[in-house]
Amino acid sequence: MSDRLPSGVTYRTIEGSDRLVTEGPPVYGEPTSEGWRAWDVRRSKLGAMFERGMDTGLEGGETVLYLGAAAGTTVSHVADFAGPTYAVEFAARPVADLLEVAAERPNLFVLLEDARSPSEYAHVVEPVDVIVQDVATRDQAQVANANRQFLSDDGRLLAVVKARSEDVTADPETVFDRFLDRLEGYSVLETERLDPFHDDHLAVIATPE
Amino acid sequence: MVNYGMNLCVLYICGRAIRFENTFGSPVVWWAMNADRGSDRGWFSSVSPGDPETYVGAIADGSANEPADWPSRSIESGVVPDQSSYYELLHAATQATARAQVRRRERTDDQRLIHCIRAMDDTERVANELAERVSAWSSTTDTPVSGIDGARELLSRSPTQTDDAIAAATDERLVSLAEQVVSLDDEATALRETIEKSMPTVAPNLSMLAGPVLGARLIALAGGLEALAKQPSGTIQVLGAEDALFAHLAGRGSSPKHGVIFVHEYVSGTEPSLRGSAARALAGKLAIAARIDHYAGDRRPSLQAELDERIATIQSRGDGDE
Ligand SMILES: C[S@@+](CC[C@H](N)C(=O)[O-])C[C@H]1O[C@@H](n2cnc3c(N)ncnc32)[C@H](O)[C@@H]1O
Numbered sequence: 001m002s003d004r005l006p007s008g009v010t011y012r013t014i015e016g017s018d019r020l021v022t023e024g025p026p027v028y029g030e031p032t033s034e035g036w037r038a039w040d041v042r043r044s045k046l047g048a049m050f051e052r053g054m055d056t057g058l059e060g061g062e063t064v065l066y067l068g069a070a071a072g073t074t075v076s077h078v079a080d081f082a083g084p085t086y087a088v089e090f091a092a093r094p095v096a097d098l099l100e101v102a103a104e105r106p107n108l109f110v111l112l113e114d115a116r117s118p119s120e121y122a123h124v125v126e127p128v129d130v131i132v133q134d135v136a137t138r139d140q141a142q143v144a145n146a147n148r149q150f151l152s153d154d155g156r157l158l159a160v161v162k163a164r165s166e167d168v169t170a171d172p173e174t175v176f177d178r179f180l181d182r183l184e185g186y187s188v189l190e191t192e193r194l195d196p197f198h199d200d201h202l203a204v205i206a207t208p209e
Numbered sequence: 210m211v212n213y214g215m216n217l218c219v220l221y222i223c224g225r226a227i228r229f230e231n232t233f234g235s236p237v238v239w240w241a242m243n244a245d246r247g248s249d250r251g252w253f254s255s256v257s258p259g260d261p262e263t264y265v266g267a268i269a270d271g272s273a274n275e276p277a278d279w280p281s282r283s284i285e286s287g288v289v290p291d292q293s294s295y296y297e298l299l300h301a302a303t304q305a306t307a308r309a310q311v312r313r314r315e316r317t318d319d320q321r322l323i324h325c326i327r328a329m330d331d332t333e334r335v336a337n338e339l340a341e342r343v344s345a346w347s348s349t350t351d352t353p354v355s356g357i358d359g360a361r362e363l364l365s366r367s368p369t370q371t372d373d374a375i376a377a378a379t380d381e382r383l384v385s386l387a388e389q390v391v392s393l394d395d396e397a398t399a400l401r402e403t404i405e406k407s408m409p410t411v412a413p414n415l416s417m418l419a420g421p422v423l424g425a426r427l428i429a430l431a432g433g434l435e436a437l438a439k440q441p442s443g444t445i446q447v448l449g450a451e452d453a454l455f456a457h458l459a460g461r462g463s464s465p466k467h468g469v470i471f472v473h474e475y476v477s478g479t480e481p482s483l484r485g486s487a488a489r490a491l492a493g494k495l496a497i498a499a500r501i502d503h504y505a506g507d508r509r510p511s512l513q514a515e516l517d518e519r520i521a522t523i524q525s526r527g528d529g530d531e
């Protein structure tokens with residue numbers, strides 16, 4: 001399982017339990033030990049993907065475009081092990097916190113932009129190895145499609161689909177199928193439900209076709 | 210910021226226009242080429258490294274049709290010498306831009322809070338008015354109640370059985386009216402909680418010194434945080450006492466010593482002969498707090514210590530006047 005972890009992400013014993021960790025300044029009150037910060041997989045879907053042993057293809061040091069960064073819980077860990085990390089978030093309130101996270105991470109670049117309008121940040125973001133998407137909004141497939149242009153040919157899309165964001169009444173499976181149907185220009189490598197860490201969430205790993 | 214972007218655009222068009230004279234015959238061709246070129250320029254093409262004022266417009270107002278290897282391009286075009294300086298510049302630029310954008314958005318947050326505090330006052334006032342009606346009405350029943358708590362009590366009781374058709378019908382309306390009172394009162398509480406939660410973000414220092422609700426009230430009376438930040442402390446001291454102030458200016462009555470800041474314990478808790486001094490000291494610090502909140506936005510705990518000390522001096526020696 002650990003052989004699938006990128007370098008810079010590992011397991012360590014913190015406060016008596018084995019925790020997924022990265023190395024960097026703490027962000028959300030997570031326990032730390034000798035510079036390693038526990039990655040709370042219940043608060044982070046990407047963390048849950050690692051915990052589940054999904055093959056993210058990440059090796060460490062990649063250039064990353066992160067869509068839906070919120071206050072930076074997950075993207076802070078990403079910036080700890082990745083290279084240049086572009087964090088897009090369109091709500092101002094969480095960005096105020098995200099700026100503090102980025103102040104301590106010179107490789108984390110905050111963009112207060114709408115992930116549905118990539119041309120508004122294409123003059124800043126370079127082609128990337130990985131897109132992490134966790135936007136929890138309607139039209140999640142459209143967001144992935146619109147941002148495909150940033151992904152290098154052998155890059156990866158690591159997307160999390162939240163069923164309730166698309167349609168509160170529909171059955172989650174239906175919503176997930178619809179997302180996969182609408183995904184254009186990608187071939188899907190792996191999908192997995194993230195329950196019980198995150199109810200009604202599907203993790204999708206894809207690569208450009 | 211918009212203007213800034215447009216200036217750049219004009220400069221750029223001028224630059225292209227010179228080449229157009231030499232190379233192309235048709236303005237249409239020139240325009241097409243210009244539009245095309247404009248879309249593949251990186252954000253850095255309009256910044257001067259070391260001049261943070263140029264960063265915000267470059268990131269916020271720029272756009273491109275597609276991404277490109279911006280780090281290499283910036284080095285090729287001589288903006289930065291190497292990759293690490295590129296990322297350093299990008300970091301400074303994105304931090305400055307997002308910070309400015311967040312602050313700009315937060316500007317409208319004060320207007321939302323103004324609606325919250327006015328709605329809180331409205332719901333409290335109407336709840337009280339209707340509660341009076343409920344009280345008067347309930348005195349015609351076997352179980353008279355009084356006030357908003359009375360309306361709550363009335364709801365918690367099981368309805369009395371009666372054969373009197375009129376009593377049954379009107380009691381039903383009375384209970385329904387009591388429900389409205391309770392739900393308005395709950396809404397007032399929820400509005401207060403929202404104000405208490407939001408004020409520390411919108412105006413951290415004002416919220417710290419005045420308390421969230423009084424702070425929001427001052428913002429509402431001034432018409433916004435920016436407007437409040439521009440008021441002299443003497444005006445802040447009497448905000449909410451406009452009627453008394455106008456009467457005084459018209460030659461009737463004395464000049465008011467305080468407006469809504471009276472509810473602050475540092476004013477109401479000071480003995481009457483010293484209240485004017487306490488109100489003046491408090492208003493002075495609130496004016497500074499509002500300015501820091503509007504122009505800087507960071508929390509300055511020292512303000513609280515300074516105010517505490519000043520008020521202690523006034524209250525103990527009674528020589529607060531300068
Ligand atoms: C579930 S939260 C992300 C949590 C975050 N990924 C983490 O684990 O720390 C979803 C975020 O996506 C943002 N979002 C939704 N739609 C967006 C859009 N069109 N563009 C940018 N951000 C968006 C929301 O504001 C919210 O902060």
